[in-house]
Amino acid sequence: MNVNEELIRYVEREILPRYDAFDRAHRRDHALTVIAASLRLARYYEVNPDMVYAVAAYHDTGLREGRERHHEASARIVRGDRNLRRWFTEAEVATIAEAAEDHRASSGRPPRTIYGRIVAEADRVIDCETTLRRTVQYGLEHAPELDREGQFARFAEHLRTKYGEGGYLRLWLPESENASRLDELRAVIRDDRQLRVRFDELYDDELRREA
Known part of the structure; x- marks a missing residue:
């Protein structure tokens, strides 16, 4: 347009x-x-x-x-x-x-x-990798006093509250690709082990960027 x-x-x-x-x-x-x-x-x-x-x-x-x-x-x-x-x-x-x-x-x-x-x-912007990274970034920026475990707890709680089944996120337009992408993200959120692995990778990467 x-x-x-x-x-x-x-x-x-x-x-x-x-x-x-x-x-x-x-x-x-x-x-x-x-x-x-x-x-x-x-x-x-x-x-x-x-x-x-x-x-x-x-x-x-x-x-x-x-x-x-x-x-x-x-x-x-x-x-x-x-x-x-x-x-x-x-x-x-x-x-x-x-x-x-x-x-x-x-x-x-x-x-x-x-x-x-x-x-x-x-x-x-429901892209699994982008959403996970932005959630890590937000925690580091706004709650720098939290250690790794505290950051992970905040990360997981935010994702479940907003994007999990029953979360407050609502999709408004059927033409969007967000519905299928939300399913992908929810699969990661449901898998506690995978969620922790993804967090640790992104957390370490963000710390390296800050160094």
């Missing part, structure tokens, strides 16, 4: 660099992954590609105010960015802000619009 070139240049110059200051699981590469996945999913729907792009680009910008309410902060950032009025009406900006707010997996309610469902689905 074609996105306005001026909008892309603005986002690449002013918005994406903000991700460089976030934890390793939410850096610029994550934003770019969500943008690409959102635009792929958008092909199945009658939507404005510029709006899809903007939602994906801004969805985690609120992390500068902390993780707990970052989705709400992202919505405020969208509403407060006067530059977006160069490409969008006030109603469109409001929809972009709502979608950015609705992307969070643990929000407890479904996204209000197709734009929210697209970015929420794209943000899942």
